[in-house]
Amino acid sequence: MSGEDKDPFDRLSQITTPEPDPEKIKAVAAMSANVFAEGSRKRPQAPKKSWLNNLLPGGPWLLPASGAFATLLVAVVAVPMLFEPTGPHLEAPRDMPMRAPSLARGEQNGAASQQGTRMGSMPQPQQQGMPIDLREDAEVRTYDFDGLKILSRSVPEEFALYLVVDDIETAFDQRTKEASEEMVLTDAFLRDGTAGGAEKTLFVRSGPDAGAQRWDAFVNKGKGFVLSESLSRQVNDASDRADVLARVGETGEN
């Protein structure tokens, strides 16, 4: 620091920033405009008054009442038919296109291979370098550990984890990986703060499918879960949840 500086923070104004790459500006502007156009097309229109509303001038309460009546009617007519030996076949015809699940569930690897086949979408050749949550080629899996929902996105060079609460994803971890590695989650659980503390800790066991699984700890200090390196080191090679809790209990750290 030179002696002229009264306030050391003043030096921060001397930081210069480079000019952005004009080619990237064009590319990103075009890419985001595509997303914007897609969003505009999907944006829901103002709900129109349906023909049912016109038929039911009595008010909106009649709609659920009518729905309940219709359900009852279907049950009365259809349920006895199910028990008839010559009843209708409820199986879909084999050649009827079935709606594929959009996300793989847990360890169901087969469904995960559906990525990249979204109807109407154009192939995205320049996926590398894009944020992982925007990449069409990301393999998405959802996991449910006793009600704790975690979603993972995986591309050849990266792997990211998101906590899903009320269908809202919040990223809490992102790491690099080898292209040949297939990362999976094998367990996760939440632990409330100790001694009345408000901090929650999320423990996640993950790793290469055929390799060593390890525990990581993420602490929520009010701004989402953040990797706790010290706590992760303590529980890294724990054998199971009980072992994790025992190790955390021993140290008392949260």
Place this chain on the structure above:
Amino acid sequence: MDIANRSAGTPGNPVASLERNKGPTADLVRLAQAGDVAAFERLVALQYSFIFKTAFRWLGHRSDAEDVTQTVCMRLADALKSFDWRASFTSWLYRITLNAVHDVQRSNQRRQRLASEVSLGMSDECPPTQEDQLALSALWQMVQELSDKQRDAVLLVYGEHMSHAEAAKIMGCKDVTVAWHIHNARKALKDRI
């Protein structure tokens, strides 16, 4: 002054004078909110530099700044409709950018970037010596170790030349809270700077 034409290194440019939701940027925002794709593309092209330079000042890495800029531009495609004109567009964009910066900083904890990777430049106003450059890098690195709030307050006020009131609008807090964060930042770094 249009924020897109703003030089990030130019001192004395308070947010209020940068853009008051009038002018070409505001016109583009209005057109885009009405669904004009070409206006949106033009808006993103205009704002790219502003977002990139802000992200760079916080992150110190060109590639990280580019990642954040791309993320913010993509988010704008969906988020723009939620901009309600209560704040200035610049303040709103700062907030979105800083949120994306914080996401990257959190994920970078995993990557454990080395201080030597930081690629900061210095103003040409005073020709930097190697010592100056090292001192600035060291100071910047120390600022990175502050909490998010303290870092945002310090960089908005000292890096972006904002008043406490302008920084407060972006951080969604009171002026005195900004001053408090800066005070705490000084205290945290007292023995080191």
